[in-house]
Amino acid sequence: FPVEECLTLRKLGSRLQGHPERTRLPGLETTSGPLGSGLAQASGMAYALRMDSMLDVRRPTSPGGYALDTAHVGRLTSNMGAGSGRRVYCVMSDGEQQEGNTWEAAMFAGKYRLSNLTAVMDRNNIQIDGMTEEVMPLEPLADKYRAFGWHVLEVGGHDIPAFISAVEEAKAIYEKPTIIIAHTIPGRGVKEIEFDYRWHGVPPGGGPEDVWKKAEQGKGMLRELRSLGGRISHDYA
Amino acid sequence: MPEEAAQLSANLLADDIEKKTTRDGFGIGIIEAGRADERIVVLCADLKESTRAEVFEKAFPERFVEMGVAEQNMAAVAAGMALAGKIPFITSYAAFSPGRNYEQIRTTIALNEANVKVCGMHAGVSVGPDGATHQMLEDIGMMRMLPNMIVINPGDAEEARKAVVAAALHTGPVYLRFGRAPTPVFTTPGTPFSIGKALMVWDSKAPVVAILSTGALTHEALLAAHVLAEGGVESLVLHCPSVKPLDEEDIIAVAKRAHRIVTVEEHQIAGGFGSAVAELLSERHPVSLKRLGINDRFGQSGEPCELLTHYGLDAVHIIAAAKSLLV
Numbered sequence: 001f002p003v004e005e006c007l008t009l010r011k012l013g014s015r016l017q018g019h020p021e022r023t024r025l026p027g028l029e030t031t032s033g034p035l036g037s038g039l040a041q042a043s044g045m046a047y048a049l050r051m052d053s054m055l056d057v058r059r060p061t062s063p064g065g066y067a068l069d070t071a072h073v074g075r076l077t078s079n080m081g082a083g084s085g086r087r088v089y090c091v092m093s094d095g096e097q098q099e100g101n102t103w104e105a106a107m108f109a110g111k112y113r114l115s116n117l118t119a120v121m122d123r124n125n126i127q128i129d130g131m132t133e134e135v136m137p138l139e140p141l142a143d144k145y146r147a148f149g150w151h152v153l154e155v156g157g158h159d160i161p162a163f164i165s166a167v168e169e170a171k172a173i174y175e176k177p178t179i180i181i182a183h184t185i186p187g188r189g190v191k192e193i194e195f196d197y198r199w200h201g202v203p204p205g206g207g208p209e210d211v212w213k214k215a216e217q218g219k220g221m222l223r224e225l226r227s228l229g230g231r232i233s234h235d236y237a
Numbered sequence: 238m239p240e241e242a243a244q245l246s247a248n249l250l251a252d253d254i255e256k257k258t259t260r261d262g263f264g265i266g267i268i269e270a271g272r273a274d275e276r277i278v279v280l281c282a283d284l285k286e287s288t289r290a291e292v293f294e295k296a297f298p299e300r301f302v303e304m305g306v307a308e309q310n311m312a313a314v315a316a317g318m319a320l321a322g323k324i325p326f327i328t329s330y331a332a333f334s335p336g337r338n339y340e341q342i343r344t345t346i347a348l349n350e351a352n353v354k355v356c357g358m359h360a361g362v363s364v365g366p367d368g369a370t371h372q373m374l375e376d377i378g379m380m381r382m383l384p385n386m387i388v389i390n391p392g393d394a395e396e397a398r399k400a401v402v403a404a405a406l407h408t409g410p411v412y413l414r415f416g417r418a419p420t421p422v423f424t425t426p427g428t429p430f431s432i433g434k435a436l437m438v439w440d441s442k443a444p445v446v447a448i449l450s451t452g453a454l455t456h457e458a459l460l461a462a463h464v465l466a467e468g469g470v471e472s473l474v475l476h477c478p479s480v481k482p483l484d485e486e487d488i489i490a491v492a493k494r495a496h497r498i499v500t501v502e503e504h505q506i507a508g509g510f511g512s513a514v515a516e517l518l519s520e521r522h523p524v525s526l527k528r529l530g531i532n533d534r535f536g537q538s539g540e541p542c543e544l545l546t547h548y549g550l551d552a553v554h555i556i557a558a559a560k561s562l563l564v
Contacts, residue, residue: 022320023350030320031349034340037313041345044317044325047302051278052322101341104310111305 036099039119042090043109046117046177049086087171090119095127097138103148109177110149117177118170119150122157124186126197145179157182190221191229238466239459240437243476244427250463256419259453260358262397263415264289267326269398270405271297277405278318280304280311280327287417288328288358309338312355316345319352324405330364331357331373331414339379346410347383354404355380359417361452361503362531362548363541372536377451378508380412381481387411387432388481390452390502390510393422396478399430407432416503418541420453435484437491439463441471446559447495448474449488451510454501454550461555472559480510488514489522497525497562501555503545506530527558 008014015025019033029045032038096102109117121141129135142152151173153166163182170178186200187193192211199207204218212220226234239245248254271277271293278300285291285303294301304311308329315325327334335342335355346353360373381388387407391397397415404411411432429436438455439448439462446465450458455476462472475491477484492498498518500511511528518524531548545551 021348023348030317030351031344034344036309037316037341037345040310040313040341041317041320043310044314044319045321046317047314048278048318048321048323051299101309101313104305104307105314107307108304108310108314 035093035096036101036105038092038096039090039102040105040108042088042117042119043105043112043114043177046088046109046114047112049088050114050116053085087116087118090117092119092121093127094121094123094125094132094138094141095135097121097141098127098132098136106145106148106150113149113175114177115174118167119177119179121179121181122184123181124157124184126186126195126200128197128200130197141181145181149176151176151178152181153178154181154183157184158188189229190224192224193221238440240440243429243436243438244425245438246421246423246425249423249459254421254423254456257394257422258417258419259391259394259397259415260287260289260417262391262394263328263356263358263401263413264292265394266398266401267293268296270402271300273402274324274405275300276322276324278302278323278325280315280318280325282306282308282311282327282329282334284329284358288330288356290328308334309341312338312341312353313345315353316341316349316351319346320349324352324354326354326356326401326404328356328358330371331360331376332371335376335379335412336373342380342410343383347385350385350409352408352410354401354411354413356413356415358415360414361416362536362539362544362550363416363418363420363453363503364536365418365541365544366538368538369535374503374505374531374536375508376412376414377480377502377504377510378512381513382508383410385410386481387479388414389432389478390414390480391478392451392453392455392476393420393424395422395424395426396428396430400478403430403432414452416453421456423456423459430478433479433482433484435479435487436476437473437487438476439472439474441466441473444471444473444491444495446470446472446497446499446562447491448472448499448501448555448559449477449491449510449514450474450501451477451480452503454503454545457545457550457552458501458555460552461559464552464556465559470559470563477510480513483513483517485517485521488517492518492522492524495524497559499527499529499555499558499562501529501550503550504530506532525562527562529554529558 009016010018022028022031145152155162155166166180193199279293280302281290283306315327318325362372389400391400448458458474502510
């Protein structure tokens with residue numbers, strides 16, 4: 001992926017759609033833009049991979065069976081392939097925990113004990129219209145997932161070593177799917193926008209102007225990040 | 238005359254023609270497809286008896302997945318399974334799948350080009366006593382609007398069997414529509430079926446009206462053609478199980494021969510099969526057209542045959558519609 005292609009994001013003809021699409025962008029496992037459909041699809045993948053670990057489904061069947069069209073298999077399946085030992089990771093937001101489909105999927109993964117599935121929730125407490133607990137309260141999330149038959153881990157989402165050990169711990173859980181609730185601070189590192197839901201999905205240059213004018217937002221934020229909020233000096237204008 | 242090439246039932250116009258439900262045809266077809274291809278899995282939303290998914294469960298328990306009453310999840314889970322190499326058939330009542338899970342079908346199956354077969358059972362008013370909530374009349378419209386989606390509405394149990402096998406062999410999303418009530422089995426194992434093809438089931442030397450029908454109502458269309466012939470009106474009946482892709486060339490050809498067309502379907506007139514025919518002909522060969530279907534109303538409880546009469550979809554109404562075009 002050439003870096004300059006990033007400038008085509010959300011533009012006509014780009015592989016980089018406003019919400020990523022599997023059939024346009026190489027490397028994507030699936031299309032899951034609409035909230036709530038990610039966990040369900042990931043659960044389906046985990047279920048199918050587990051079936052494969054017991055049965056090599058790609059083997060053509062007995063004489064008279066349908067021939068496998070390998071070209072189509074390549075086009076229509078992601079690069080997961082058959083075989084055991086593969087895991088499915090699903091990254092979710094917290095706002096989409098309000099979708100019914102999320103809980104249908106949580107129920108499904110819990111029932112079938114999809115231990116090859118690890119979900120990660122970015123628990124940053126904001127969504128488009130406000131704070132999650134004001135828009136439609138989600139808590140107690142950990143208890144809810146436990147009640148649905150999941151192994152629940154909670155980590156500081158900015159603590160990378162802690163996150164890595166949570167991911168490793170999930171691999172050791174053999175009887176349940178695991179969810180890692182990663183508590184994060186939206187806009188972390190730029191004090192002026194931290195915790196502010198108005199910056200949800202908004203790029204620098206498009207946000208509210210109570211601190212910086214739009215034209216100054218990008219530079220202002222970079223300055224703050226590079227100086228660690230003014231605690232160290234830096235050479236950038 | 239019944240079209241010879243269609244190899245229809247010898248009992249075609251008799252009262253004692255064998256009756257069977259198209260969902261039973263699904264049950265037979267899915268076993269056939271499942272035996273031939275180990276990638277096929279069946280997902281079920283707490284309706285395994287009435288959808289006939291239980292037949293597959295008995296034959297291939299390890300490839301049957303009970304989803305509970307969660308149709309949205311069923312569609313998206315199936316998409317995930319398809320991307321991992323399976324060929325999922327998802328089964329529920331059409332009112333709920335695709336009725337309730339349209340967005341999941343749109344995004345995770347159609348846009349995503351996931352190899353999932355959506356099987357909508359108990360479609361149409363002929364569900365009967367269950368009433369309007371369970372009588373799906375908008376599914377063909379919803380599904381045929383989706384890019385990448387094939388839409389098949391089989392005419393009888395035998396054709397339903399063939400449609401399931403054909404859907405399994407087709408790579409990509411397919412919507413299959415099935416009914417609850419037993420209906421005449423007018424085709425035979427020798428009757429041709431392929432996705433995208435219409436089937437001439439009744440023809441005359443000089444037809445003055447063509448009846449285009451989809452689903453089980455094609456048998457009513459055949460009865461109507463027979464009565465019309467006895468009254469000296471020559472007609473033809475083109476059976477169109479493949480609503481999308483539509484057999485455009487065959488439909489234009491019959492429009493050119495008969496100049497008048499009646500369409501018949503157990504679905505809302507708006508957006509359904511008749512709409513598809515109207516869209517095609519108004520652009521490429523406009524002719525007089527009368528569309529029979531449910532006219533911007535919901536269904537209600539009743540016996541299947543009562544309802545078909547009440548909503549004007551039986552042979553009597555098809556005859557009247559054909560005659561109205563001849564005036």
